[in-house]
Amino acid sequence: MNRFAITLAVIISAFLLSGCSAYYDLAYDQQHVEWETETPDQFPILTAVGYAPIEQQQGDSQQHKDLAAIRASKLAAYRELAEQVYGQRIAGNSSVERWALTSDSFQSSVDGVIRGAEVVRTYTVGDYYATELKLDFERVHRLYQSTTRQQKIKRVVYY
Known part of the structure; x- marks a missing residue:
């Protein structure tokens, strides 16, 4: 029983850690970027x-x-x-x-x-x-x- 509990704890920990990394990546991948064209002041x-x-x-x-x-x-x-x-x-x-x-x-x-x-x-x-x-x-x-x-x-x- 002790071996079963350890295996279950490892599987649950792995699942929770992978869930956190997926949430972290998705949170920073959603963004909106606005662009603006820039023209120099002088041209040689x-x-x-x-x-x-x-x-x-x-x-x-x-x-x-x-x-x-x-x-x-x-x-x-x-x-x-x-x-x-x-x-x-x-x-x-x-x-x-x-x-x-x-x-x-x-x-x-x-x-x-x-x-x-x-x-x-x-x-x-x-x-x-x-x-x-x-x-x-x-x-x-x-x-x-x-x-x-x-x-x-x-x-x-x-x-």
Whole structure:
């Protein structure tokens, strides 16, 4: 009989403890959250210029080289904007042998998405094409808001 009483007490204790934890979780899971959209007070405007040599472009005619240089200068300007927005990843390597530097190299890379940039103008500068870009973050903010509503918590009500 004593063994039966102990077993019964263990089962009842386990049941009561599991009931408390379920009640505790449910009490804090029921809530209502109100969200509010927040817009910054000021937006920066970034500018970038990309250059490309005309004569180094591949093409059958001068017009093809000009078009390729325009395109290359535009991509260089976009790269500069991406560097300003996301930064550059720099990887370096140096080797030393007998207390003398034998090799020293580094690489840089940029990775990012630029949305909303405007081509301000494209023009020649001597033997180069130059492209100027402008990135207005107010425009970027509006583009982002149209796809994903950025919000902050306005109020939380617990039941």
